[in-house]
Amino acid sequence: MNIVVCLKQVPGTTKVEIDPQTNTLVRQGIKNIINPFDTYALEEGVRIKERYGVKVTVISMGPPQAEEMLREAISTGADEAILLSDSTFAGADTLATAYTLARAIHKLGQGDIIICGRQTIDGDTGQVAPELAEMLGIPFVAYVSQIEEIANGYMRVQRMVEDGHEVIETPLPAVITVVKGINAPRLPSLRGITRSKSASIPVWTAQELGVDKSMTGLSGSATRVIKVFFPQRVRRGEILQGELESQLESLIDKLRDAKLI
Amino acid sequence: MEYFLTEQQKTIKGLARRIAEEKILPVRAELDETEEFPWAVIKDLADSDMFRVFIPEEYEGLGGGCFELCLVIEELSRVCSGIAVSYAASALGCLTLLEYGTEAQKQKYLPDIASGKRLTAFALTESTAGSDASAIKTTAERVEGGYVINGTKQFITNGGEAEIYTVIVLTDKTRGARGASTFLVEKGTPGFSFGKKERKMGIRASSTRELIFRNCLVPDENMIGKQGMGFIMTMKLLDRSRPGIGAQAVGLAQGALEAAVDYSRQRIQFGHPLISLPVVQDILADMATRVEAARALVYAAARTVDSGAKNFTEESAMAKVFASDTAMKVTTDAVQICGGAGYMKDYPVEKMMRDAKITQIYEGSNQVLRNAIAIELRKRKARRE
Numbered sequence: 001m002n003i004v005v006c007l008k009q010v011p012g013t014t015k016v017e018i019d020p021q022t023n024t025l026v027r028q029g030i031k032n033i034i035n036p037f038d039t040y041a042l043e044e045g046v047r048i049k050e051r052y053g054v055k056v057t058v059i060s061m062g063p064p065q066a067e068e069m070l071r072e073a074i075s076t077g078a079d080e081a082i083l084l085s086d087s088t089f090a091g092a093d094t095l096a097t098a099y100t101l102a103r104a105i106h107k108l109g110q111g112d113i114i115i116c117g118r119q120t121i122d123g124d125t126g127q128v129a130p131e132l133a134e135m136l137g138i139p140f141v142a143y144v145s146q147i148e149e150i151a152n153g154y155m156r157v158q159r160m161v162e163d164g165h166e167v168i169e170t171p172l173p174a175v176i177t178v179v180k181g182i183n184a185p186r187l188p189s190l191r192g193i194t195r196s197k198s199a200s201i202p203v204w205t206a207q208e209l210g211v212d213k214s215m216t217g218l219s220g221s222a223t224r225v226i227k228v229f230f231p232q233r234v235r236r237g238e239i240l241q242g243e244l245e246s247q248l249e250s251l252i253d254k255l256r257d258a259k260l261i
Numbered sequence: 262m263e264y265f266l267t268e269q270q271k272t273i274k275g276l277a278r279r280i281a282e283e284k285i286l287p288v289r290a291e292l293d294e295t296e297e298f299p300w301a302v303i304k305d306l307a308d309s310d311m312f313r314v315f316i317p318e319e320y321e322g323l324g325g326g327c328f329e330l331c332l333v334i335e336e337l338s339r340v341c342s343g344i345a346v347s348y349a350a351s352a353l354g355c356l357t358l359l360e361y362g363t364e365a366q367k368q369k370y371l372p373d374i375a376s377g378k379r380l381t382a383f384a385l386t387e388s389t390a391g392s393d394a395s396a397i398k399t400t401a402e403r404v405e406g407g408y409v410i411n412g413t414k415q416f417i418t419n420g421g422e423a424e425i426y427t428v429i430v431l432t433d434k435t436r437g438a439r440g441a442s443t444f445l446v447e448k449g450t451p452g453f454s455f456g457k458k459e460r461k462m463g464i465r466a467s468s469t470r471e472l473i474f475r476n477c478l479v480p481d482e483n484m485i486g487k488q489g490m491g492f493i494m495t496m497k498l499l500d501r502s503r504p505g506i507g508a509q510a511v512g513l514a515q516g517a518l519e520a521a522v523d524y525s526r527q528r529i530q531f532g533h534p535l536i537s538l539p540v541v542q543d544i545l546a547d548m549a550t551r552v553e554a555a556r557a558l559v560y561a562a563a564r565t566v567d568s569g570a571k572n573f574t575e576e577s578a579m580a581k582v583f584a585s586d587t588a589m590k591v592t593t594d595a596v597q598i599c600g601g602a603g604y605m606k607d608y609p610v611e612k613m614m615r616d617a618k619i620t621q622i623y624e625g626s627n628q629v630l631r632n633a634i635a636i637e638l639r640k641r642k643a644r645r646e
Contacts, residue, residue: 190310193272
């Protein structure tokens, strides 16, 4: 059995700035981190490995510097890492991203359980994993909060729904997204760090993946970011004038008009 | 200060710091309050291979020495020395085995210690034997197939939580210190139980308990080293472990210094941050200088231990004495700088001050160690060195 965990490198900050010219994130001077939701996916993969003795492969589509994140994933227990990187992958929306990831999983040959975080903290769409399942033509379970059992080509999981939990059984292979409460991600180990320093991380380009370039990156994206902006802060305060009594009267009138009293 | 750490040493120090900040910082105040043993953190330390640091590679360790161990202890102590000492005590509890154990004994126990699956503890102190360690009364009587241990050990760090205990007992009461031997006793051995858990001033997350032996039979193969060598092995072992207490003190002092600097930058009095007042600058500068001096001495002593030198009683005693006195002074000054706030439990420095006191007391009180340093000075003069 093989586990594939999909990771994304995101800016490690809550103070995101947008370049007004290009409408893209200003990445200069910001340290990149593993998308926090993906750390739960990685931890769950490593736990399945410890429980069932399977192999965990992490994949990420991103620029060359995402290699650093993949090494950290190896230091926390992943067996192998593959970086999907090509200038034609840039600017991908969820559709083009899912397509590229699906091609990589196809090339890997086997992935019995594909684990993703529930969403990224930069794009925030939560769409890549379901699209990936669709493209691979396999079942999808979102918001998994516990993996109960994996046996005989089936997996039983609990998933979070609005007012409780559902227990779902799905045949494998399948794609799942996991929620924050599923585990507490571990830190790297010293032996893992040593292993990660010497691990070779292959880079799969568009050519190696054999992708249709019209379906990757910006050209393969069905959506376009037209504008990114901060909502305008509107404060409509009003200072009442005149004698105190008339101020009070007008205040009461306004509160009545607003149906607050 | 540049200490010329290797890549591996930097990795160890860096990861220990991450564990301290991400896993220990959020729980330290609560564990100090509840006196609960930090099992979750011990698991994190084990998962990150921290218990492998001081175990040789042939027993699934990483082959580090006293210096690498000190780096971990220092970083953990910077955030919580109560948790750090639970980790360090597990190193102390297997040092005799590492130095004097047979191949079979090492194969049996060390891999589990390296993985963090089993904690260890070291048991010497008794109610009548503290600084005068040779006054122990616990006995091991030779019987068919082994030894029967009787007696009570006191103030044992990791007591009750550890699985493997290194216990110093008398195999020959008539010979005093020369009649002492060392045994490994596993938790769960019939006749071995635990007494009361102590309530302490500081390092409250750590467990300190009595070990009670009532006709506890241990097999011959559990004796470490030769019969009658227990006391000598113990004295040598403590020379090895003492830089670790120094590292604990350095980490504590570093944590207190950082807290004092943070506070004095934020706290405004007389219209200025405290740190711009010369009297406060004076205290902070002295604190920082003392901490760095203590670190340099501890690192040098730990490297001396790892160098293969035969005798380092003096060096390791100096490191422990100086660093622990520094920790007491620096943590007290940190509380002073933080003033009324520093005295409150909402701020970390009052805990650090409580935690610091024990470093002047355990693994050889600073008075006994000064005595040991003086004896070495005298011996050297007599040898005309």
